Amino acid sequence: MKDRKVIVKVPASTANLGPGFDTLGMALSLYAWIEMSESVTGETTFQLYGDGMEGLPQDKSNLIYKVAQLVFEEAGVAVPELHIAMYSDIPLTRGLGSSASAIVGALVAANALIGSPHSDDKLFQMATELEGHPDNVGASLFGGIVVSAWDGSEAQHVRIEPHNRLETLVAIPAFQLSTEKARHALPSQISMADAVFNVGRSSLLVAALASGELGLIRHAMQDRLHQPYRAALIPGMVEILERAADFGALGAALSGAGPTLIAFVDTESQGKAALQQFLKATLAKEGIDAETLWLSPCTSGPVVTVEEGSAGSQTETGETVTLLDRIKGEIKA
Numbered sequence: 390m391k392d393r394k395v396i397v398k399v400p401a402s403t404a405n406l407g408p409g410f411d412t413l414g415m416a417l418s419l420y421a422w423i424e425m426s427e428s429v430t431g432e433t434t435f436q437l438y439g440d441g442m443e444g445l446p447q448d449k450s451n452l453i454y455k456v457a458q459l460v461f462e463e464a465g466v467a468v469p470e471l472h473i474a475m476y477s478d479i480p481l482t483r484g485l486g487s488s489a490s491a492i493v494g495a496l497v498a499a500n501a502l503i504g505s506p507h508s509d510d511k512l513f514q515m516a517t518e519l520e521g522h523p524d525n526v527g528a529s530l531f532g533g534i535v536v537s538a539w540d541g542s543e544a545q546h547v548r549i550e551p552h553n554r555l556e557t558l559v560a561i562p563a564f565q566l567s568t569e570k571a572r573h574a575l576p577s578q579i580s581m582a583d584a585v586f587n588v589g590r591s592s593l594l595v596a597a598l599a600s601g602e603l604g605l606i607r608h609a610m611q612d613r614l615h616q617p618y619r620a621a622l623i624p625g626m627v628e629i630l631e632r633a634a635d636f637g638a639l640g641a642a643l644s645g646a647g648p649t650l651i652a653f654v655d656t657e658s659q660g661k662a663a664l665q666q667f668l669k670a671t672l673a674k675e676g677i678d679a680e681t682l683w684l685s686p687c688t689s690g691p692v693v694t695v696e697e698g699s700a701g702s703q704t705e706t707g708e709t710v711t712l713l714d715r716i717k718g719e720i721k722a
C-alpha cells in the first residue's frame with residue numbers, strides 16, 4: 390500500500406429536485422478529483438486547487454483527512470499520515486453538493502487505498518451519517534437520480550436512470566449560502582395540507598422521472614416544505630420558479646439548499662438561449678451576478694484509478710506529476 394496512489398473523480402449533485410426534501414438527488418456533469426496516498430515523508434501534506442479551495446484547512450482538521458481516518462478506523466487499519474491532493478470544479482457553498490462530493494470522494498479514495506474492504510452500501514451509510522441526509526451523497530455515490538430515505542440509523546435507496554433527453558441549466562449566484570444557514574430558515578412544524586401537497590408532488594416526480602413522462606415534471610416540481618422558507622435568502626428565486634416553464638423549462642427548483650437555481654430542460658427544446666437569458670436577467674434585476682452552466686445528469690458514481698508503484702508520480706526526467714497535470718484535459722477552468 391505504501392506505493393499505491395488512488396485518484397477518484399466524483400460528480401456534483403443537485404438535491405431535493407423541488408419537493409423531495411432530503412430524499413431526492415441527481416448527479417451532475419461537474420466534478421471534483423481527489424488524489425490520496427500514504428505519505429512518503431511521514432507527514433500529512435495537502436495540495437488544494439480550484440476556486441475557493443485555498444481557504445480550506447490544510448491540516449488534520451481537513452474534511453477529506455477526517456473522513457479518510459473514519460474509513461481506516463472502521464476497517465481496523467492505521468494510516469495516520471496521508472498525501473491528499475484535490476481539484477474541484479464544484480463551487481463551494483452554492484447548493485451543488487461540494488461537501489457531499491468531498492465526503493463521497495474521501496470515502497471512496499480511502500477505501501480503495503486499503504484494498505476496498507467496505508461495500509458501496511457501507512460507504513453510503515457512512516456518507517449519510519456524516520452529511521446528515523442521504524439525498525446529495527446518494528447522488529454523488531451512485532450517479533443518476535437517487536431516491537433515498539434515512540431513519541437516523543439506516544438509509545435505503547433506489548437509483549433511477551435519467552431520461553436521455555434530460556439536461557439542466559444551473560444559475561450559480563456569486564454569493565455563498567451555507568447549507569447550515571439555509572436549514573435554519575426552515576420551520577420545525579408544517580401543516581397537514583402542506584405535507585399532503587409534497588407527498589403528492591414528490592411521488593409524481595419520481596414516477597415521471599422513472600417512466601420518462603417529462604411533461605409531468607412541471608406539475609410535480611412544486612414544493613411547500615423548504616423553498617418558500619428559503620426564498621428570502623435568494624432574491625429572484627420565486628420569479629424564476631414561477632416563470633421558468635414559460636421559457637421552455639420542464640420545471641425548476643432551488644438546487645440543494647441554494648443559492649443555485651436549476652431548470653430541467655428537454656435537450657430538444659428550442660428556447661434554451663431565452664431561458665438562460667431569463668435566469669441571468671431575473672437575478673441581475675436583484676443585483677445578483679450569476680454564472681450559468683448547462684449540465685447533464687451524470688450517470689455514473691465515482692470513477693476510481695489505482696496506480697501501484699511510485700514511478701507513476703514522476704516523468705522520465707524525474708519531475709513530479711501533480712494531480713492537475715493528470716486531469717488537465719478534463720477540467721473546466
Ligand SMILES: Nc1ncnc2c1ncn2[C@@H]1O[C@H](COP(=O)(O)OP(=O)(O)O)[C@@H](O)[C@H]1O
Pocket residue numbers: 445446451452453475480481482483484485486487488489491566567568569645646
Ligand atoms: N474539499 C473540501 N475539503 C474540505 N472541506 C470542504 C471541501 N468541500 C467542501 N467542504 C466544506 O463544505 C462546506 C460547504 O458545504 P455546504 O454548506 O453544505 O454547501 P454545498 O452546497 O457546497 O455542499 C465548505 O464551506 C467547506 O467547509
Ligand SMILES: N[C@@H](CCOP(=O)(O)O)C(=O)O
Pocket residue numbers: 402404405410411412483484485486487488489522524525568571572615644645646647
Ligand atoms: N436536503 C438538503 C440538501 C443540501 O444540499 P447541498 O448541496 O446544498 O449541500 C437541504 O436542502 O438542506
